[in-house]
Every structure is written in structure tokens, then in C-alpha cells.
Amino acid sequence: xxxxxxxxxxSINGGVVIVENPNGDRQEMKTIVELKPGDFCLTQQNVxxxxxxKSDAQDLIKEIRRIKEKEEIL
Amino acid sequence: MIINKGALEKLVILNTSCRVFGxxxxxxxxxxxxxxxxxxxxxxxxxxxxxVRNLPQKSFTYKALEVxxxxxxxxxxxxxxxxxxxxEQEHVDFTLDxxxxxxxxxxxxxxxxxxxxxxxxxxVTLYRDGEEFRASYVNGKVHVAINGLLPHPWLKxxxxxxxxxxxxxxxxxxxxxxxxxxRLFKDRQAKSKEFMEAAGAIKEIDYRSFWNVHEWTKDFWxxxx
Numbered sequence: 001x002x003x004x005x006x007x008x009x010x011s012i013n014g015g016v017v018i019v020e021n022p023n024g025d026r027q028e029m030k031t032i033v034e035l036k037p038g039d040f041c042l043t044q045q046n047v048x049x050x051x052x053x054k055s056d057a058q059d060l061i062k063e064i065r066r067i068k069e070k071e072e073i074l
Numbered sequence: 075m076i077i078n079k080g081a082l083e084k085l086v087i088l089n090t091s092c093r094v095f096g097x098x099x100x101x102x103x104x105x106x107x108x109x110x111x112x113x114x115x116x117x118x119x120x121x122x123x124x125x126v127r128n129l130p131q132k133s134f135t136y137k138a139l140e141v142x143x144x145x146x147x148x149x150x151x152x153x154x155x156x157x158x159x160x161x162e163q164e165h166v167d168f169t170l171d172x173x174x175x176x177x178x179x180x181x182x183x184x185x186x187x188x189x190x191x192x193x194x195x196x197x198v199t200l201y202r203d204g205e206e207f208r209a210s211y212v213n214g215k216v217h218v219a220i221n222g223l224l225p226h227p228w229l230k231x232x233x234x235x236x237x238x239x240x241x242x243x244x245x246x247x248x249x250x251x252x253x254x255x256x257r258l259f260k261d262r263q264a265k266s267k268e269f270m271e272a273a274g275a276i277k278e279i280d281y282r283s284f285w286n287v288h289e290w291t292k293d294f295w296x297x298x299x
Contacts, residue, residue: 004134005171022175042134043171045164049141056132068176 005064006057009039009048017048022061075123075140077151080116082106082125084156084247085139087226088195090298091245093287094172100297101130107298122151138168160195160242161259166266169193187272188279191218192243192287194269197256200239200246207233209241213260216273222281222288227299244281244288 007019010026017029019041031048035041040057042050052060077085086106089099109125126136142164143155159165169190173179178186198209198220207223225233225246233239238251240259263269281287 004138005175006134021171023177025174042137044138044141045145045167050134050137052134056134064172064175 004042004060006040006052006060007043008057009035009037009041011037019043019048022064075121075143075149075151076119077122077125078117078119078153079110079113080153081151081156082113082120083110083116083228084153086110087228087245087247088156088160088242090294091226091243091247091291092193093243093285093290094193099131099133099135100294102133103298105130119150138164157195157240157259158262162262163266163269165194166190166269170268184275185285187275188284190269190272191276191279192281192284194263195240195242195247195259196263197251197259198239198241200233200237200241200249202233202235207246209239211273213264213270213273216270218273218276219278220281221279222283224288224291227295244291 005021007021007027010018010020012018012035015030017031017035018026019029020026027043027046029043029046029048031041033041033048033051035048035051040052040054041048042052086103089103089106105128109120113120122140126133126140129136139151139155139159142159143149143151146155146158148155173186173189178189196211198211200207200209200223207225209220209223211218211220220241222244223241223246224244229246229249231249233246233249237249238253238256239246240248240251263273281291282289
């Protein structure tokens with residue numbers, strides 16, 4: 001049960017959602033929840049399964065950056 | 075969605091062996107340990123949504139397990155669902171997301187391969203020599219020698235000198251695995267191109283040296299059990 005990586009919704013076109021990882025990589029997803037650009041979300045098998053509060057997502061992103069900056073993972 | 079005690083017990087064992095998840099969500103794990111201890115038999119069930127709502131720390135990861143079960147048409151999370159969730163492509167994707175977010179592949183590709191391999195629940199031939207445990211994971215042409223393993227405090231039964239087991243990171247999660255179950259796990263994992271490439275590149279992993287997993291796990295268990 002690892003840390004969930006929050007992704008930011010960049011655009012929505014029909015049923016296709018473009019999301020961005022904290023490192024800037026973008027992916028195409030389908031969604032089962034209503035979204036708008038700027039929302040943060042949780043994805044699974046190329047499907048958006050849930051929205052996240054912006055503050056929760058930002059906390060998680062901070063945590064991921066902290067791990068990276070502290071070189072906790074070499 | 076409901077979960078039975080057997081599955082919840084496995085979930086706790088897997089949570090308390092993950093070097094990434096463990097310490098960051100330790101209050102949730104403490105809570106789940108307490109819940110497991112209060113349940114009377116392995117078939118007793120709990121409402122999963124309520125269990126997740128009552129967790130002391132916010133966590134989105136548990137939602138992923140629920141969605142995984144629903145996608146397979148299950149209304150009850152049992153041990154088999156936990157086995158699948160931690161051993162299939164789903165978990166590979168989950169881990170690859172972390173590798174990408176932390177740019178691990180760019181910074182240290184060898185570490186990234188071991189990071190991916192460690193995250194999957196894998197079937198191994200386990201060898202015991204006194205208090206020392208080592209194992210080998212063989213799947214087709216892939217062969218990984220694993221050292222520095224530890225039996226989980228909740229592991230049931232005596233560990234034989236040689237047998238089939240499931241491991242996750244440095245933790246021996248389950249012993250007495252049948253050859254049929256081992257085959258099932260291997261077949262699932264053989265379907266994951268990313269996992270097989272990573273495992274194929276590793277050859278050897280010693281959890282005493284890799285990311286201090288062995289020591290971290292022992293210390294973490296001292297705080298929990």
C-alpha cells in the first residue's frame with residue numbers, strides 16, 4: 001500500500017482526460033467521476049477513480065518532493 | 075463492500091512491510107492492528123467503507139483496493155483479492171507512478187528496478203539456515219537471489235528448512251504455499267513486461283544493504299507489535 005500519486009487534470013475532451021504527474025509527465029485517462037481542469041485526482045489502470053482536495057494533493061506532492069530532496073530514496 | 079479478518083490481517087502484514095508506506099501512515103496501521111485483534115475468527119467481516127472512514131490519517135490508497143475488488147465484480151475483500159492486488163499489473167502501475175514522480179529511473183535505474191521488484195508480492199523458494207532466511211525467485215529466464223529476509227510477527231506456523239513462500243520487501247508474508255498457487259502468481263507476473271524487465275536486470279537483492287530495508291523493518295515492527 002504505497003503512497004498514492006496525485007495527478008492534476010490538464011484538459012478534458014469528450015471522454016478523454018489529460019492528467020499530469022508531479023514530475024510533469026502527461027497521460028491520457030478515462031474517468032468515472034466529473035472533473036474540471038485544475039482538479040487533482042487519483043487514477044487506476046488509466047481511469048480516474050476519485051477526486052482529491054487540492055490541499056490533500058499538495059500535501060502528498062510535498063511529501064514526494066521531500067523524499068526526493070532528502071535523497072531518502074537514493 | 076465488506077472485508078473479512080483474514081484479508082485485513084494480510085493487509086496489515088503487507089502495510090507493515092512496505093518501506094514507503096509504513097512509517098508515513100503508521101497511525102492507520104496501528105488502528106488496523108487493533109481492529110484485527112478485536113475480531114474473533116478469520117471469517118468475521120466488517121464494512122470496508124466504514125473501516126476506511128474511521129482511519130485516523132487520510133489515505134487514498136485504500137480506495138484503490140476497493141475499486142480493484144469492484145472492477146473484478148467482488149463485493150467482499152478476501153485474502154485472494156489481497157494477493158491479486160499486491161501481485162498483479164495494478165501494483166506494478168502503482169509503483170511505476172511513484173518511480174516516475176520521484177524521477178527514480180533517471181537518477182538511479184538499478185535502484186528503480188529493485189524498488190519495483192520489492193513492491194510486488196512474489197512467490198519464492200525459501201531457505202532457512204538457523205535464524206537466517208534467503209530465497210530465490212525464478213520465473214522463466216528470470217532468476218533473483220534474495221537475502222536478508224525476516225518472518226513477519228504474525229506469520230503462522232514453523233518455517234521449514236526449504237519451502238514455498240510469499241515475500242514482500244524483506245518480509246516473509248506467508249509460508250506453505252502450494253505449487254499451484256506459486257504457478258498462478260508467476261503467470262500473473264510473467265504478463266507484466268515492466269516487472270519482468272526489472273526482475274531480469276536485478277539478479278540479486280540483499281535487503282540488508284538495499285535501502286536499509288532489513289533494519290528499517292525490524293525497527294518499525296518494534297514500534298508496532
